[in-house]
Each structure stands twice: as C-alpha cells, then as structure tokens.
Amino acid sequence: MTPPERVRRKCPQTNTREPIIQEPDTFEPEATRRDAGVTESSRANRGWWDRNADEYQVEHGTFLGDDRFVWCPEGLDEVEAELLGPAEDLKGKDVLEIGAGAAQCSRWLAGQGARPVALDLSHRQLQHALRIGGNVPLVEADAGALPFADASFHLACSAYGALPFVADPVRVLREVHRVLRPGGRFVFSVTHPIRWAFPDEPGPEGLSVSASYFDRTPYVEQDEEGGAVYVEHHRTIGDRVRDVVAGGFRLLDVVEPEWPAWNTQEWGGWSPLRGNLIPGTAIFVCVRD
Numbered sequence: 316m317t318p319p320e321r322v323r324r325k326c327p328q329t330n331t332r333e334p335i336i337q338e339p340d341t342f343e344p345e346a347t348r349r350d351a352g353v354t355e356s357s358r359a360n361r362g363w364w365d366r367n368a369d370e371y372q373v374e375h376g377t378f379l380g381d382d383r384f385v386w387c388p389e390g391l392d393e394v395e396a397e398l399l400g401p402a403e404d405l406k407g408k409d410v411l412e413i414g415a416g417a418a419q420c421s422r423w424l425a426g427q428g429a430r431p432v433a434l435d436l437s438h439r440q441l442q443h444a445l446r447i448g449g450n451v452p453l454v455e456a457d458a459g460a461l462p463f464a465d466a467s468f469h470l471a472c473s474a475y476g477a478l479p480f481v482a483d484p485v486r487v488l489r490e491v492h493r494v495l496r497p498g499g500r501f502v503f504s505v506t507h508p509i510r511w512a513f514p515d516e517p518g519p520e521g522l523s524v525s526a527s528y529f530d531r532t533p534y535v536e537q538d539e540e541g542g543a544v545y546v547e548h549h550r551t552i553g554d555r556v557r558d559v560v561a562g563g564f565r566l567l568d569v570v571e572p573e574w575p576a577w578n579t580q581e582w583g584g585w586s587p588l589r590g591n592l593i594p595g596t597a598i599f600v601c602v603r604d
Contacts, residue, residue, distance in 0.1 A: 344536035344544050351533045351546045353482045357436070357457055359535075359543035360480045364437035372417055372443050378580065381447050382422035386474050386504045387596035388585035389572040393423065398502045398570065398600055399470055405429040408469040411494065413458050413487075413503075414476010418444035421451040432468075434458070435476070459486045466496045473503040479547055482533070484555075488562025495603045501564060502601070507571065507594040510584070511549045517586030522593075555599060564601035572596050 351359070364371075379385055384393035393399065399410075406428030412421045415433035417440060424431040434454040435441050441453045456462050458477035471491050478484050491501050512528040514521050528551065536545040550558065552569075559566050574590025581587075585595050 342538065344538060347535050347537060348530070348532040349535050351482060351535050351543050351548075353459070353486075355543050356480060356482045356533070356546040356548070357459070359546050361436045363536075363545040364435075365439040368416075368437055368439035368443055371440075375582070376417070378582075379417075379419045381419060382426055382449075384420040384423040384474075386598055387572055388580075388582040389574055389590060389596055390578045391570075391572040391596075391598075393420070396570070398568075398598065399472060399500060402427050405470075409467065411461075411463070411468045411471040411491075412476070413471060413473040413491070414478075415444065415453075416440045416476070417447055418449070418451050418453065419447075420472065420474055422447075422449050425449065425451055429470075432463075434461070459483065459490060461490045461494050463494045465493055467494045469496055469499055471495055471499065471501040473501075475504055475506075478503055479505045482546075482548055484548070484550065484558045485561045488558060488564065492563040492603050497603060499603045500567075500601065501603070502598065504596055504598040505550075505555070506547075507597045508549065508551050508555065509593060510595060513589075513593070515584035517581045517584055517589060519588070521584055521586075521589055552597070555597070559599060559601050562601075563603065565604055566599065566601055568600040570598040570600065572598070 385391070386393065386396065394402065399405065405424060408429045410424050410429045410431045412418065412431055412433045415421055415435045418433035421431035421433040432452045432454060433444060434456055436457055438455055441455055444453050454462065459481060477487055481487055495501060509528060512524045512526055514525050531549050533549065534547045535543050537543050556566060571594040574587055579587060589595065
C-alpha cells in the first residue's frame, strides 16, 4: 500500500532485514498546485518512490506487516472486509496487485492459495519486495500500460496504488478491465476526495476547509528548475464514479472506512482526531461484466 503523504514524518520502527543504504532526498521541493500531464506525472512519481521507498518502508513497514492486506491508514484489513470476496474463494485465483510496493498484500493473497502478481512503477519498492522474500512474481511497469494479455486475471486490487498519482485514471481503469476476465472484480482505495478541501495535517489545523473541493488542479512538488518530483491528482467522488463507468466497470460499492478505536497512529495527515470526524479513504468495488 502506498498512500500519498504530503506531510512525511520520521519513525524509528522498522521491519527491515538488512541495512537501508539509500540516501534520502537532500533538497526541499517547492509545493504548488499546477497542471501535470501523463508523462510528467509518471516520471515524477517513479523517481519519488525510488528515492523514498526506503524511508517509506522504515516508517510504515511495521504497520503494513510483511504479509497483511491493509487497505488504508485506517487499518481496514481484507481478512475482515472481504472486498475481494471470501478468503476461501481466493484459492486458485489469478490476482493482479497494482502499486504493490513491497508486495505485502500479494503475500497475504498467496497465503490464501491465490496466484498473485505484484506490479509497481518503482524499482526500489520492488527491491523491498525481494528483501522481504516470498514467491510472488514481481513486475515493474506503468499501470497505464499493463504488460499482460487480455483476460489474464480473475481479480485485481490496488491499495492506494497508481490511481491517486496518474493524470489519466480512465486509461488505467481500461487497462485493468482489459486484463480481467468477465465477472472479475477490481477493488481500489484512494484518498477520500473530501480530504482535498482540508489541509493535510493530522491535528486541529487539519479540520478547517482551506480549498475548494471542486478544484481539480494537481498537487505538485517541484525542484529548483520547476520540474515535478511528485504529483497527486484530485478527483471528486462524482469524477471517480464516472471514471469507473468510463473504464468499462459496474460500480458495486463505495466503502468509507471509519477510524477504529484500536488505531492510535498518525500517518501523514491521517490521525484519530481527523478520522473520527471526516473520512480519509474511499474504496471502490467494481466488477467487469
């Protein structure tokens, strides 16, 4: 799972099995709102995740585990949610995980007897998948151009992978539709669109509206020359529904996980304070008829 983190914090917890050797970013990017197309977004986010994968896995690896399927910072677990279907029905199913990061979700799927493939744009994230281990096939590719034949998978899933970061989500959805078999389900989680109207802060300052919910201008972090080094794209709830339909899917459900009492962690702008008042995640459950 790779949720966006416009506020990133250090954390001493780690589940790494070998030293992290990659140096973090040494410059402070400028945050702005401006247009960013398909190519610029893909290039920027590939570079960002390659540079920041180590820090991400150190900071969040303990929460994600090595073989858990967690949909979101709220901690909704597929064991309980069964958004892909009952665990016993996963056995023998070919499953594509998009934006897999270190392939934690894919390892859980493999543990249920499924045949997952973990795909990610970032080479460094997939190196962490290799570090953790397991027999899950790993594929480095852009979600907008999936390197698989038509009707290759029974199911597809994406826990904060790809869709928050792409300029053309319909292109991704059509690709997922293409590689799914008829009747296949695609479930993906993204930042809840209402969150874009609020500052990305976990404390009280993150509870006051500061921007228009209807402003779709991407959030961009850029270097000294104005080149994008990180991009997130905002879609309203209505936009997401229309994207799902334009991608060829039928929408079965939109899940808005509530913040559970057991979860006391902060994750970027996600926190118990905010989570008890406004939704932080939206999960779209879709089917290819």
